Amino acid sequence: MATNVTPEPSATSPATPAPLDVRGIGCYLLLAFGLTWAIEFAVLILPGIRLDQNPPPWTRAVLAGVMWMPAISAFIVRRWITREGFASAGLRLGPWRVYLTIWLIMPLLFAAIYLITWLAGLGRADLELRQFMSQAQMLAASSGRAFGAASPALILPVLFVASVTVAPVINALFAFGEEFGWTGYLVVKLRPLGKWATAILYGLIWGLWHAPIIFLGHDYPGHPWAGIAFMCPLMIAVGFSQLALRLRYDSVFLTTFLHACLNAQLFGIWGILLVDINPLLGGMTGIIGLALAAPIGAWLLARSTPGFCSGKA
Numbered sequence: 001m002a003t004n005v006t007p008e009p010s011a012t013s014p015a016t017p018a019p020l021d022v023r024g025i026g027c028y029l030l031l032a033f034g035l036t037w038a039i040e041f042a043v044l045i046l047p048g049i050r051l052d053q054n055p056p057p058w059t060r061a062v063l064a065g066v067m068w069m070p071a072i073s074a075f076i077v078r079r080w081i082t083r084e085g086f087a088s089a090g091l092r093l094g095p096w097r098v099y100l101t102i103w104l105i106m107p108l109l110f111a112a113i114y115l116i117t118w119l120a121g122l123g124r125a126d127l128e129l130r131q132f133m134s135q136a137q138m139l140a141a142s143s144g145r146a147f148g149a150a151s152p153a154l155i156l157p158v159l160f161v162a163s164v165t166v167a168p169v170i171n172a173l174f175a176f177g178e179e180f181g182w183t184g185y186l187v188v189k190l191r192p193l194g195k196w197a198t199a200i201l202y203g204l205i206w207g208l209w210h211a212p213i214i215f216l217g218h219d220y221p222g223h224p225w226a227g228i229a230f231m232c233p234l235m236i237a238v239g240f241s242q243l244a245l246r247l248r249y250d251s252v253f254l255t256t257f258l259h260a261c262l263n264a265q266l267f268g269i270w271g272i273l274l275v276d277i278n279p280l281l282g283g284m285t286g287i288i289g290l291a292l293a294a295p296i297g298a299w300l301l302a303r304s305t306p307g308f309c310s311g312k313a
Contacts, residue, residue: 241297
């Protein structure tokens, strides 16, 4: 007598892709965008603050603070809305050799980007740091402090050492606020789409999240609308590398460190040495930066095992 037996799934059989958690994604994006944009509208846009026209020093605290809105949003969703907990948040350190590799490669990448920018005639070398000195004097005057000029031979090494020591640590405190949200939550929820679609969609969302401050002159001074359009592919390019790290090592601390090192170099010596750069063309934010960052990130992502990202490759 024949019996119907349901076969056990083979260990080698492909897993059925999980459906998108539309509720979780929707709640997260509503919170992350809503909290961030509400703060930026109330504190920056409504008072008429321009980030490319000598903004008050306190605006830096605002920009640092809103970096924590994605983390707060992800925490709220995980803890109280979907109640899924934090097992999939990637709260693992990852191998120290990867941190060392990121730490060494990031300054070299920026050096190459700004060298190409200079060779292409998209920026002017300011070896005497005249523009930097002028801006420092204005900042000191606005805060009521005296400004003591120093030699470029002293300033540049000090700033470079700071950009690879203190700056990544300080930046990591705020970059974690973004990464716990973006690579700690959003990419996990987008995983049924596969790694390429996940990277592109996550990078696009990440870029649009910056829209208000880009419109106010951050990163792309003088180019409010074009800057928003450029920020999206730039974040996709960086997102390739971020997702590659997340897939391979399942560590949100590694993506935080990459983000922190990138910011440390972006606001380090390169924009001081090379001035009058069109942000749409040269430097990290322009076509030159995109042309170098995107292939590197795509190569890393192509070599990454799907890992936690089940479903399509």
